[in-house]
Amino acid sequence: MAAPVDKVDLQARKxxxxxxxxxxxxxxxxxxxxxxxxxxIPKRTLANTRFxxxxxxxxxxxxxxxxxxxxxxEARRFMQTLLMASIIYQALxxxxxxxxxxxxxxxxxxxxxxxxxGRKRQENTxxxxxxxxxxxxxxxxxTGLLREEMLILSKEKGKVVGRxxxxxxxxxxxxxxxxxxxxxxxxxxxxxxxxxxxxxxxLVVEKDAVFQQLHRxxxxxxxxxxxxxxxxxxxxxxxxxxxxLHYEHNLPxxxxxxxxxxxxxxxxxxxxxxxxxxxxxERLATPPARxxxxxxxxVFGYGRKKRPWLSxxxxxxxxxxxxxxxxxxxxELLRYPWFQVPEWKREIAIFLRKKAxxxxxxxxxxxxxxxxFEYIPRKxxxxxxxx
Amino acid sequence: MAAPVDKVDLQARKxxxxxxxxxxxxxxxxxxxxxxxxxxIPKRTLANTRFxxxxxxxxxxxxxxxxxxxxxxEARRFMQTLLMASIIYQALxxxxxxxxxxxxxxxxxxxxxxxxxGRKRQENTxxxxxxxxxxxxxxxxxTGLLREEMLILSKEKGKVVGRxxxxxxxxxxxxxxxxxxxxxxxxxxxxxxxxxxxxxxxLVVEKDAVFQQLHRxxxxxxxxxxxxxxxxxxxxxxxxxxxxLHYEHNLPxxxxxxxxxxxxxxxxxxxxxxxxxxxxxERLATPPARxxxxxxxxVFGYGRKKRPWLSxxxxxxxxxxxxxxxxxxxxELLRYPWFQVPEWKREIAIFLRKKAxxxxxxxxxxxxxxxxFEYIPRKxxxxxxxx
Numbered sequence: 001m002a003a004p005v006d007k008v009d010l011q012a013r014k015x016x017x018x019x020x021x022x023x024x025x026x027x028x029x030x031x032x033x034x035x036x037x038x039x040x041i042p043k044r045t046l047a048n049t050r051f052x053x054x055x056x057x058x059x060x061x062x063x064x065x066x067x068x069x070x071x072x073x074e075a076r077r078f079m080q081t082l083l084m085a086s087i088i089y090q091a092l093x094x095x096x097x098x099x100x101x102x103x104x105x106x107x108x109x110x111x112x113x114x115x116x117x118g119r120k121r122q123e124n125t126x127x128x129x130x131x132x133x134x135x136x137x138x139x140x141x142x143t144g145l146l147r148e149e150m151l152i153l154s155k156e157k158g159k160v161v162g163r164x165x166x167x168x169x170x171x172x173x174x175x176x177x178x179x180x181x182x183x184x185x186x187x188x189x190x191x192x193x194x195x196x197x198x199x200x201x202x203l204v205v206e207k208d209a210v211f212q213q214l215h216r217x218x219x220x221x222x223x224x225x226x227x228x229x230x231x232x233x234x235x236x237x238x239x240x241x242x243x244x245l246h247y248e249h250n251l252p253x254x255x256x257x258x259x260x261x262x263x264x265x266x267x268x269x270x271x272x273x274x275x276x277x278x279x280x281x282e283r284l285a286t287p288p289a290r291x292x293x294x295x296x297x298x299v300f301g302y303g304r305k306k307r308p309w310l311s312x313x314x315x316x317x318x319x320x321x322x323x324x325x326x327x328x329x330x331x332e333l334l335r336y337p338w339f340q341v342p343e344w345k346r347e348i349a350i351f352l353r354k355k356a357x358x359x360x361x362x363x364x365x366x367x368x369x370x371x372x373f374e375y376i377p378r379k380x381x382x383x384x385x386x387x
Numbered sequence: 388m389a390a391p392v393d394k395v396d397l398q399a400r401k402x403x404x405x406x407x408x409x410x411x412x413x414x415x416x417x418x419x420x421x422x423x424x425x426x427x428i429p430k431r432t433l434a435n436t437r438f439x440x441x442x443x444x445x446x447x448x449x450x451x452x453x454x455x456x457x458x459x460x461e462a463r464r465f466m467q468t469l470l471m472a473s474i475i476y477q478a479l480x481x482x483x484x485x486x487x488x489x490x491x492x493x494x495x496x497x498x499x500x501x502x503x504x505g506r507k508r509q510e511n512t513x514x515x516x517x518x519x520x521x522x523x524x525x526x527x528x529x530t531g532l533l534r535e536e537m538l539i540l541s542k543e544k545g546k547v548v549g550r551x552x553x554x555x556x557x558x559x560x561x562x563x564x565x566x567x568x569x570x571x572x573x574x575x576x577x578x579x580x581x582x583x584x585x586x587x588x589x590l591v592v593e594k595d596a597v598f599q600q601l602h603r604x605x606x607x608x609x610x611x612x613x614x615x616x617x618x619x620x621x622x623x624x625x626x627x628x629x630x631x632l633h634y635e636h637n638l639p640x641x642x643x644x645x646x647x648x649x650x651x652x653x654x655x656x657x658x659x660x661x662x663x664x665x666x667x668x669e670r671l672a673t674p675p676a677r678x679x680x681x682x683x684x685x686v687f688g689y690g691r692k693k694r695p696w697l698s699x700x701x702x703x704x705x706x707x708x709x710x711x712x713x714x715x716x717x718x719e720l721l722r723y724p725w726f727q728v729p730e731w732k733r734e735i736a737i738f739l740r741k742k743a744x745x746x747x748x749x750x751x752x753x754x755x756x757x758x759x760f761e762y763i764p765r766k767x768x769x770x771x772x773x774x
Binding site for chain 2: 006009094096097098099100101102103104105106108109110153154155156157159166167168169170171172173177178179180181182183184185186187188191192207208209210212213216217231313316317318359361362364365367368369
C-alpha cells in the first residue's frame with residue numbers, strides 16, 4: 001500500500017514540518033503558562049501592501065494583526081489558522097499531497113458545544129473554500145513557508161520547452177526533446193533541480209496557442225532560448241520558475257502579451273507580483289522582466305522616431321476597439337508606481353487616445369515566420385523593450 | 388530565416404493540401420463551365436445531430452445544405468467558406484501553423500464593391516471569430532479533414548504521464564520519466580507515434596490537481612496505467628489521444644469525475660462526443676469508456692447491495708447542496724439516449740432525490756492513499772463502473 005517516497009520531497013517535508021512545529025510551539029507555551037494564546041500575523045490587506053521601489057516589487061507593510069483565542073472577534077480566525085496548520089502538519093508527516101480544495105474538506109466539520117448558559121450550539125469550522133484558503137495564507141505568512149514548500153498541490157497550467165535539462169522526482173528531463181508537446185510545470189517548482197541551461201534568454205508568452213506556434217518553428221532552438229507560457233494569468237509555479245531562471249541562471253526575461261491593459265497586467269504580475277500574494281513577491285516576481293511587446297508604438301509607431309510594424313491596411317483589419325472595461329483598467333495602470341516611466345506612460349497614453357487594442361495573433365497572421373524570425377528577434381536585438 | 392521542417396508534419400501538410408485542392412476543384416469547374424458554383428455541405432445543426440446506437444456516438448444526420456454563390460441568402464457563407472479554404476491551403480503550402488484566432492485575422496478584411504446601381508458599398512469578410520470558426524468547421528465537414536490534420540493549432544490543456552513512450556516532432560519521449568510534471572499533449576495528436584505501451588488501462592481524471600496527486604504517488608506505475616487529465620471540459624486533442632489509446636492499443640478507459648451532472652457531462656463528452664463537434668465523434672469519442680466514479684451509489688450506497696464508501700459523518704461534511712442549475716442539467720441528462728441504462732437512471736434518480744453532489748477532492752481528503760490505493764483499484768477490480 002505504501003507509495004514510493006521521493007527523496008527531494010521527503011527533505012522538503014521534514015523541513016516544513018519542523019518549521020511549522022517550531023512556530024506554533026509558542027502558542028502551546030502560552031496555553032501551558034496560563035497566558036491567553038495568540039498569533040501575531042502580518043496583515044494581508046490592500047492597505048498593508050506597498051510597492052518597494054528599491055526591490056521593485058509589491059511587499060507587505062509593517063502592520064500586523066494579533067489573533068487571540070479569548071477575543072470574540074478573533075477567536076474564529078484564530079481557531080481556523082490553528083486547525084489549518086495542524087492539518088497541513090499532519091499531511092506533511094503522513095506523506096500526503098493535499099490540494100487546496102481537499103484541505104478545505106479535511107478541515108470541514110461542525111463543532112457542537114454548550115454555551116455559558118448550557119444551551120447546545122453548533123458552528124462549522126469553515127463554510128466556503130474562501131475561508132480555508134485564507135487560513136492557508138495565514139499559515140504561509142506566519143511560518144514564512146510558501147504552500148509549495150508545504151507540498152500542497154493546485155491546478156497548474158504553465159508549460160516550458162527549450163534548451164535546458166531539469167531533474168524532477170528523480171527523473172532527468174531534457175526540455176529540448178519534448179516533440180510538439182511541452183513540459184507541464186509541476187506545483188512545487190522549488191523541488192526542480194535546474195541542471196543544464198544552454199540558453200541566452202527566457203521568452204514568456206501570454207497565450208498557449210502562440211507558445212505552440214513558436215515551438216513548432218523551433219524558435220527556442222534557433223535563438224537559444226527557454227520558451228514558457230502561463231496560459232493567461234500565470235499561476236504561482238510558472239512565476240516561480242521564471243524567477244528562478246532569471247536569478248539562478250542570470251537569464252534576461254522577455255514577456256510577450258497582447259497589446260492591451262489585460263496583457264500589460266499579466267506582464268505586471270510577472271514583474272512585481274500581485275496584491276493578494278504580496279507576501280510572496282520576493283520569491284515569485286522578476287522585477288527586471290522586460291516587456292517585449294506587442295507595444296502600442298509597434299502598432300502605431302512613434303512620431304518620426306519609430307515606424308510601426310503594421311501597415312495602415314493591416315491596422316485597419318487587425319485592431320480591435322477597446323471596451324469601457326479596458327479603458328478603466330488602463331487608467332488604473334496609469335496610477336501604478338511601476339508604470340511611472342516615460343515609455344509606459346506613452347504606451348497607455350496612445351491606448352487611451354486611440355482606444356484600440358491588438359492581439360499577438362494579429363502579428364502571427366502576417367506570417368508565423370514574421371513573428372518568430374523577424375518581429376521578436378529584431379526587437380530583442382535592437383533593445384526595443386520596456387522595463 | 389527558414390524553420391526546420393518536420394518530416395511527419397510535412398507529410399500531413401501534403402496530404403491535407405491535396406485533399407483541399409481536389410475537393411474545391413469542383414467549384415472551379417462549375418465556374419469555368421458556366422454553372423452557378425455551389426458547395427454541398429452536411430448540416431451542422433442540433434436537428435441534424437443524432438445518436439447512433441450501434442456506434443454509440445453522436446453523428447451528423449443526412450441533411451445537407453447547398454451553398455450557392457448566386458443565392459443572396461447563401462452568398463456570404465459561400466464566400467466565407469471559400470476564403471477560409473484558400474487561407475488554410477495557403478498556410479499548408481507555406482509551412483505555417485495558424486491558430487484558429489489568426490485564421491480569423493488572416494481572412495479579416497473589407498471588400499469594397501459597386502452594387503447594380505453603381506453605388507459604392509463595403510462589407511467585411513467576417514465580423515467575429517464565431518463566423519470564421521464556423522467557416523473552419525464548414526471546411527472540415529466539406530473536406531472530411533479535421534482541423535488538426537490541416538495543422539491548425541489551438542490552446543491545449545491536456546496532460547499525460549504513464550507507462551508508455553511516444554515519438555513527436557522527431558523526439559522520443561518517455562512518459563514514465565516526467566518527474567513531478569507531465570507531458571502537455573500537442574494540438575495535433577495524430578502526428579504522435581505511439582511507440583511502446585506497457586500499461587493495462589487508461590485513467591482519465593477530470594481535475595488537474597487530482598491528476599497531480601495521483602501522479603505524485605505514482606499511481607500509474609503501481610497499477611500499470613496511463614494517467615490523463617483534460618483539466619475540466621476536455622479539448623479535442625485530449626479526446627483524440629484517449630480514443631487512439633483505446634482503439635489502437637486496446638486499453639480500457641476509466642473516467643473519474645466529480646459526482647455531479649457536470650462531471651457526468653464531461654464523461655459523456657469523452658464517451659459519445661459533443662453536439663457541436665458531432666462530425667468528429669467517430670475520431671474523437673470512445674464509446675466503451677467506463678465511468679469509474681465518483682458515483683452516487685459510492686456516496687450513498689444502494690440498498691443492501693452496496694455499502695457506501697463514506698460514513699454518515701463524512702457525508703455530512705463533504706456533500707454539497709445541488710444548485711437549480713445542477714438539477715436542470717440532471718433532468719436533461721436523463722433524456723440522453725446513452726444514459727438510458729438502469730445504472731445511469733439510478734445515479735440520476737439518487738441525485739434528484741438527494742439534491743446533493745460530491746467532489747473527487749472529498750475522497751482525496753480521506754487520504755490520498757485511500758483514493759489512489761483503495762478506492763480506485765478496488766472499483767476497477769470489482770468491475771464497479773458504469774458504461
